Amino acid sequence: xxxxxxxxxxxxxxxxxxxxxxxxxxxxxxxxxxxxxxxxxxxxxxxxxxxxxxxxxxxxxxxxxxxxxxxxxxxxxxxxxxxxxxxxxxxxxxxxxxxxxxxxxxxxxxxxxxxxxxxxxxxxxxxxxxxxxxxxxxxxxxxxxxxxxxxxxxxxxxxxxxxxxx
Numbered sequence: 001x002x003x004x005x006x007x008x009x010x011x012x013x014x015x016x017x018x019x020x021x022x023x024x025x026x027x028x029x030x031x032x033x034x035x036x037x038x039x040x041x042x043x044x045x046x047x048x049x050x051x052x053x054x055x056x057x058x059x060x061x062x063x064x065x066x067x068x069x070x071x072x073x074x075x076x077x078x079x080x081x082x083x084x085x086x087x088x089x090x091x092x093x094x095x096x097x098x099x100x101x102x103x104x105x106x107x108x109x110x111x112x113x114x115x116x117x118x119x120x121x122x123x124x125x126x127x128x129x130x131x132x133x134x135x136x137x138x139x140x141x142x143x144x145x146x147x148x149x150x151x152x153x154x155x156x157x158x159x160x161x162x163x164x165x166x
Contacts (some may be wrong), residue, residue, distance in 0.1 A: 011048040032131040043095040054104040069107035070126040074099040078136030101130035
C-alpha cells in the first residue's frame with residue numbers, strides 16, 4: 001500500500017477542529033497536491049486559530065501588524081510546477097515536510113458572509129490557496145503570477161465540486 005499524505009489539523013479555538021472541518025481540510029489538501037502532480041507522500045500541518053493569534057503570528061513571523069485570513073510557511077523554495085521528491089523526505093518519517101498553514105476561523109466566517117457563500121467554500125478556497133503557496137505559487141504582482149495562481153485555485157475547487165455559489 002502506498003504511503004499517504006499526513007495532514008494533522010489542530011485548533012486553538014474551541015470547536016474549530018470538528019470532524020467535518022478536518023475531513024474537508026484533508027480532502028482539499030490531498031486534491032490540491034494530486035492536481036499539482038505531487039506523488040511523494042507529504043506532511044502539511046494545519047492550525048485553525050482566531051484573528052488575535054493569527055495577528056500575533058503574522059507580526060512575529062512576517063513583521064506585519066494585522067490579522068489575515070491565511071498564512072503559509074513553505075519548507076522549500078519551490079517554483080510553480082517544481083515538485084518535491086521523495087529525496088526531500090524526512091528520513092525518520094518518510095514524508096516530505098511541505099510546510100505549515102495557519103487559518104483564521106474568524107476570517108473564514110467574515111469572508112464567507114462578505115462574498116455570499118458558505119464557510120466550507122471559503123475554507124476550501126483558503127486551504128487550496130495555502131497549498132499552492134507551499135508549492136511555490138505567489139500572487140505578489142497583479143500580473144501573470146497572480147493569474148496563474150487564481151487559475152489553479154479555480155481548477156482545484158472545480159475538481160472538488162466546490163463553486164462560488166456553494
